[in-house]
Amino acid sequence: MLTTEALVKELVEKNGRTRNSLMPVLQGIVQQEHYLSEEALLCVAKELDLAAADVYGTASFYTFLDTVPRGKNIIRVCKTITCHMKGKDEIVNTLSNALKIKVGETTHDKKFTLLTANCLGWCHKGPVMLINDEVYPELTPQKALEIVEEYAKSTH
Amino acid sequence: MSKYLVNLKINNMPIAVEEGTTILEAAKKLNFRIPTLCNHPDLTVAGNCRVCVVEVKGARLLAAACATPVSEGMEVFTNSEKVRVSRKHIVELLLSEHNADCTKCFKNGHCELQDLSSEYRIGDHVFLDLVRPESKIQDISSPSIVKDDSKCIRCQRCVRTCAELQGVSALAVVNKGDHQKISTFLNKPMHEVVCTNCGQCINRCPTGALTERNYIEEVWNALYDPSKFVVVQTAPATRIALGEDLGIPVGERVTGKMVSSLKKLGFNKVLDTDFTADLTIMEEGTELLTRLKRALVDKDEKVVLPMMTSCSPGWIKFQEHMYSDMLENLSTCKSPQQMFGAVAKTYYADKINIKAQDMIVVSIMPCVAKKFECERPEMRDSGYQDVDYVLTTRELAMMIKQAGIDFNKLEEAHYDSILGESSGAAVIFGATGGVMEAALRTAYEIVTGREVPFTNLNIQPVRGMEGIKDATIKIKNVKPEWSFLEGVDLHVAIAHGLANARQLMEKVRKGEAAYHFIEVMGCPGGCLGGGGQPIPTSPEIRKKRTEAIYQEDEDMPIRKSHENPEVVEIYKEFLGEPLSHKSHDLLHTHYKPRKRY
Numbered sequence: 001m002l003t004t005e006a007l008v009k010e011l012v013e014k015n016g017r018t019r020n021s022l023m024p025v026l027q028g029i030v031q032q033e034h035y036l037s038e039e040a041l042l043c044v045a046k047e048l049d050l051a052a053a054d055v056y057g058t059a060s061f062y063t064f065l066d067t068v069p070r071g072k073n074i075i076r077v078c079k080t081i082t083c084h085m086k087g088k089d090e091i092v093n094t095l096s097n098a099l100k101i102k103v104g105e106t107t108h109d110k111k112f113t114l115l116t117a118n119c120l121g122w123c124h125k126g127p128v129m130l131i132n133d134e135v136y137p138e139l140t141p142q143k144a145l146e147i148v149e150e151y152a153k154s155t156h
Numbered sequence: 157m158s159k160y161l162v163n164l165k166i167n168n169m170p171i172a173v174e175e176g177t178t179i180l181e182a183a184k185k186l187n188f189r190i191p192t193l194c195n196h197p198d199l200t201v202a203g204n205c206r207v208c209v210v211e212v213k214g215a216r217l218l219a220a221a222c223a224t225p226v227s228e229g230m231e232v233f234t235n236s237e238k239v240r241v242s243r244k245h246i247v248e249l250l251l252s253e254h255n256a257d258c259t260k261c262f263k264n265g266h267c268e269l270q271d272l273s274s275e276y277r278i279g280d281h282v283f284l285d286l287v288r289p290e291s292k293i294q295d296i297s298s299p300s301i302v303k304d305d306s307k308c309i310r311c312q313r314c315v316r317t318c319a320e321l322q323g324v325s326a327l328a329v330v331n332k333g334d335h336q337k338i339s340t341f342l343n344k345p346m347h348e349v350v351c352t353n354c355g356q357c358i359n360r361c362p363t364g365a366l367t368e369r370n371y372i373e374e375v376w377n378a379l380y381d382p383s384k385f386v387v388v389q390t391a392p393a394t395r396i397a398l399g400e401d402l403g404i405p406v407g408e409r410v411t412g413k414m415v416s417s418l419k420k421l422g423f424n425k426v427l428d429t430d431f432t433a434d435l436t437i438m439e440e441g442t443e444l445l446t447r448l449k450r451a452l453v454d455k456d457e458k459v460v461l462p463m464m465t466s467c468s469p470g471w472i473k474f475q476e477h478m479y480s481d482m483l484e485n486l487s488t489c490k491s492p493q494q495m496f497g498a499v500a501k502t503y504y505a506d507k508i509n510i511k512a513q514d515m516i517v518v519s520i521m522p523c524v525a526k527k528f529e530c531e532r533p534e535m536r537d538s539g540y541q542d543v544d545y546v547l548t549t550r551e552l553a554m555m556i557k558q559a560g561i562d563f564n565k566l567e568e569a570h571y572d573s574i575l576g577e578s579s580g581a582a583v584i585f586g587a588t589g590g591v592m593e594a595a596l597r598t599a600y601e602i603v604t605g606r607e608v609p610f611t612n613l614n615i616q617p618v619r620g621m622e623g624i625k626d627a628t629i630k631i632k633n634v635k636p637e638w639s640f641l642e643g644v645d646l647h648v649a650i651a652h653g654l655a656n657a658r659q660l661m662e663k664v665r666k667g668e669a670a671y672h673f674i675e676v677m678g679c680p681g682g683c684l685g686g687g688g689q690p691i692p693t694s695p696e697i698r699k700k701r702t703e704a705i706y707q708e709d710e711d712m713p714i715r716k717s718h719e720n721p722e723v724v725e726i727y728k729e730f731l732g733e734p735l736s737h738k739s740h741d742l743l744h745t746h747y748k749p750r751k752r753y
Contacts, residue, residue, distance in 0.1 A: 038342060042753045051325030052341040052753045053349070060330040067342070 007032055008043040017048055022058055026065050034074070034113075035066040063117070071106040073151050076117035076130040083119075083126035091127050092116065094141035095148060111152065164230035179210055179221040179232055188234050191243070191272055193250070193362045194311035195222040197694040198680065199320060205311045206246050207272065211236045218242055244276050252283035254363065255292060255306035262302075263364035266550075266691060269309060270363075286334070297345035299369055299531050300353035300524040305337055308365035314338060314357035321680055323655035324474065326351040338365070341753075350477045350752065352654065354470035354678045355524030355687020368524045368688060371545045372555055378516045378545070379422045386516045387504075388423040389496045389575075390414060392430055393522040393586030393683035394549045396704035400690035401553030402563040407700030409708055412568025417556050418520075419569055425508075428571045429519065430578030432495040433585045433594070435726070436467065437717035439743055440489045440591075441599040442734035444673055445638075453640045460484040462649075462664065462671040465591050467491045469529035470678030470687070472747060474654050479661050480749030485674075488744040492585065493519050493526055494535050496575070497542025498742040503730045504575055512540055519546045522586070522686030525678065534745045548688025577722040580613075580709035587705045588652035588682035589618040589625060592675040596629060596648070598718045603631060603638040613715050619706070621681065621699065623656035624649065626671070647671045653680040 002010065011028040015021040022044070029040050036059050045052040059065045066074075077083075077092050092114070096102060099112050106113040122128040125137035129144065136147050160175040166183050173182045178201070183190050194205035203223030210221045213231035218239065221232075233239060251273060258264050291305040312329060315338060319325045326349050330339040340349040358366045378386050395411040404410060418426045443463065450459040466472060466487045475486060490498070496519070501512040519526060523546075529535065530543035547555070556563055570576070581597050584590030593615045600608045608615060608629075617627035626649040631641045649671045651660040657676045663669040679686045681698035684705060714720055731738050 041342070045753050051319075051328065051350070053328035053330075053339070054319075054325050056339075056341050057328035057330045061332050 002032070004029075004033065004037065004040050005043050008040060008047055012044075012047045019048065019050065022048060022050070022055065026055075026059055030065055034070040034072060035068060037069075041067070069106065069110075071110050071113040073111060073131055074113045074115060075148065076115045076120075078118075078120045078122070078126065078128045078130075079116035080119040080123075082123035083128060086126040088116075088127040090141050091129065091139050091144050094144055098145055098148065112148070162226045162228050162230075164226050164228070164232065166232045167234055168231075173226055175225075177226050179212075179219065179224050179226060179230075180208055182226050183210075183221065183232070183234055190221045190234050191275070192222050193268055193272070193309065194313060196313050196316075196360050197696075198360070199313060199316040202312055202316065205250070205309065207243060207250075209239060209242055209246065210234045211239050244278070245282075247272055247276055247278060248282045250309045251278060252281065253286045254309055255287045255304075261307065261364040262367045262370060263307075263361075267364060268362035291337070295346050296369065297347035298351065298353060298528070299347075300527045301346055301351065301355060301358065302367050302369050303346055304365050304367070307363045308338055309363055310336055310338060311362055312338070313360040313362065314366055317356045317360050321356055321653050321655055322352070322354060322474075322678075323658040324350055324352055324478075327357065350750075352470040352473045352477070352678060353525035353528045353687075354654065356679060358524065358687055359689070359691055359693050368548050368551070369527060370551055371527070371547060372551050372558075375518055375545050375547060375555070378518070383514060384516050385424050385510045385514050386422075386518060387425040387427055387500055388418050388518045388520060389427050389429045389432075389493070389500075390418070390520045391493065391522055391526075391586070391683065392433060392583045392590075393686060393689065393701070393705070394520050394552070395583075396586065396684060396701050396708065397522065397689045398549050398553060399563075401550055402556060404564065406697050407704045409704050410563075411708065412570070413563060413566045414520075414552075415571055416566040416569035417559075417561050417563060418552075420561050420566075421555060421559055423518070425572045425575075426569075427496070427500070427575040428578050428582075429492045429496055429521075430582035430585070431575050431720070431722060432492040432499065433582035434579050434717035434720040434723045435495055435499070435743070436489055436492050436585075436591075437581060437594050437598050438723060438727070438734045439495075439739060440465065440487050441595050441602065441717075443487055443489065444595065445599060445602065446735065448644075448672065449640060452644075462674045463487055464673075465675045466745075467585065467591055468676065468678040468683075469523070469525040471654065471657060471676045473525065473528070473750070474657065474678065475661075476747055476750040477752050478658065479665070480752070482661065482665070483747045483749065485664075486747055488746065490535070490743055490745045491526075491529065492582075493521065493546075494529065494542055494745070495743050497530070497535065498537045499726070500575065501538035501540055501542060502742060503726060507574065512538055516544045517542065519543050520549065520552045521546050522549050522683045522689045523679075524548060524687045526688070537742050549686075550688060550690055553690070574722050574725070577720055578712075578714075579717050579720045580712035580715040581717045582720075583708045583712065584705055586683045587619070587702050588677050589615075589620070589650045589675065590682060590705070591677075592618045592648055592650050592673070594717055595673070595675075597716045600629065600631070601716065601718070603634050603641055605635050606633075607716075612710070614706070614710075618648065618650055618675075621695070621702070623653060624651045624660050626650070626669075646673070648673045648675070650675045652677045652682050652685075654678055 011025045015024045045055045128137045161172040192208040194202045203220040208221040209218035211233040295303040399410040450456040464485045505512045527546040581594035629646045651657045684701040685698045
């Protein structure tokens with residue numbers, strides 16, 4: 001695996017050195033490292049000749065650009081009204097018990113982070129969760145467990 | 157700019173203004189004041205506080221006057237019922253997110269939000285109090301600046317100041333929605349980030365979210381302590397601005413009254429930083445001539461040019477963070493404030509028979525970075541902290557009010573001697589270009605034996621408010637010992653405001669500019685626009701202060717640093733000559749690289 005510095009350099013090479021490249025560079029780091037470390041933010045500031053506070057300002061604006069360590073797989077259960085009425089609490093509790101973490105926490109093996117999210121736009125098929133970029137609609141607690149187990153088994 | 161005129165009516169009064177003028181500016185021309193909290197004459201338009209909303213006939217929504225350009229036939233109402241009700245609600249909404257603990261606030265009585273609430277007679281809280289408890293923890297990590305997020309209304313003047321005027325961006329907007337706040341990188345303490353302590357953000361903050369760390373109580377305690385001998389020094393730019401906080405119009409000089417008030421406050425001796433400004437010129441001028449000699453005669457490849465001034469502690473910290481590879485360019489001279497402290501607790505203490513440990517040195521400065529500077533570990537060459545407390549011009553005004561002194565009615569008094577005599581060259585340290593002018597007046601005369609070839613010693617090319625100025629002085633008919641300078645064109649440059657300094661540094665680094673000597677002041681306009689000066693500030697105010705500074709110079713009997721008799725005396729009795737061993741011990745320093753990110 002690339003060091004953070006090498007990763008940032010590679011992403012900057014690919015996306016360019018202008019301020020416009022900030023978002024794709026940050027997204028690229030999150031894809032590889034699951035979050036933006038202090039080191040990563042500083043590397044980006046240096047490479048793009050931006051103030052560190054500016055880079056942090058942009059990163060902190062977007063929910064999907066995390067600045068705290070996250071697991072390899074990020075589970076986001078929709079918490080908004082429709083999913084709530086369709087039983088998102090049960091989904092969250094089931095996953096929380098199975099993974100032995102609370103919402104906002106990451107498992108010891110760094111494989112999963114459990115989060116809630118605002119409306120994912122799947123109200124007609126709630127409750128719904130997102131694992132990384134994949135949407136899983138019409139969940140039941142059983143179904144949610146099975147999906148997460150699949151991720152637990154996968155090696156990558 | 158187009159000269160196309162746009163006709164509109166404001167509150168039924170017709171007016172024609174240039175295309176591109178905002179409603180706010182047009183209304184001002186008709187003497188209608190529209191309140192704003194985020195707009196500022198030094199900064200770009202933001203339009204985020206919404207306090208300036210006005211009604212435009214035919215428009216469905218109210219418009220932000222600061223961000224809406226006029227258009228042909230527009231009819232604007234600045235005080236209709238709809239405007240008044242909305243504006244009052246907007247202020248109430250701002251207050252719902254503001255820790256309105258006014259009586260305990262350092263900005264009490266100097267707060268734009270407080271003024272507006274008072275104008276609109278905001279009564280009971282209409283909205284829920286949304287101030288987050290955790291935001292009430294102040295960041296007091298910096299010796300210069302206190303940051304209190306619970307007072308912040310997110311107008312972003314500070315963010316724009318730090319980015320646009322200073323090119324630093326120590327502060328940025330982070331998070332979103334109701335979590336939005338003004339923050340440093342990863343919410344680190346102010347002391348740990350790239351903040352230069354210039355305090356320009358304080359000068360523009362409409363509330364008490366950013367204030368100077370104040371040392372008023374510490375200074376009172378020192379004054380009340382009979383075992384302490386308390387001396388005070390006053391920076392050049394304080395004497396042309398202090399009056400603004402004490403009911404005197406902008407641009408009026410109050411030197412004599414200031415001295416008088418300091419004596420009434422109980423300082424044992426009232427002395428002048430201008431004295432050490434003159435001393436700085438002797439040291440820095442000699443340093444420049446020495447560097448030139450090493451470069452031109454000795455062909456010493458290690459000599460670093462251009463030499464850069466080192467009076468402005470905001471600029472020094474900026475350089476340590478941003479251009480740490482260019483620290484050798486900085487003059488090794490301490491700032492006049494620190495030279496004063498070092499000389500006061502050695503030479504002066506001996507002369508007046510006071511032990512250095514019993515002496516407290518207080519500075520009155522137009523600056524908040526000076527508070528940081530006096531705590532630097534390098535600034536203890538007397539064996540003690542050379543300068544104990546730094547007060548801003550604003551803090552001094554507060555002390556004068558607390559003491560019940562009627563400033564306006566004071567008799568004028570003179571500085572005590574010694575360390576109180578100064579020249580016109582010293583007072584212009586307070587304006588951008590002033591150190592350069594003072595240095596040239598002395599260096600040119602040392603080298604040629606003649607006065608600088610400018611009418612009445614006024615070196616106009618280095619004056620003015622242009623962001624970066626440069627000038628060339630031809631050196632002719634030199635004295636024999638300076639023959640290597642015969643016919644040399646001395647190239648100098650001046651920048652004020654750190655964003656301009658940054659541009660100049662980039663030019664120097666790329667080798668695009670062959671200057672010998674560069675003056676940089678951290679704040680727009682130089683010290684007269686410093687972060688510790690009376691609030692508000694604007695280009696207009698700084699212009700008036702500049703005129704006052706140059707007038708003060710013209711009225712001084714001595715106009716050149718090397719003619720200051722007390723400076724001549726200190727060399728004769730104590731220091732020997734400029735750059736002597738003793739000078740190096742007391743008056744010179746070194747710099748340390750700091751993290752850029």
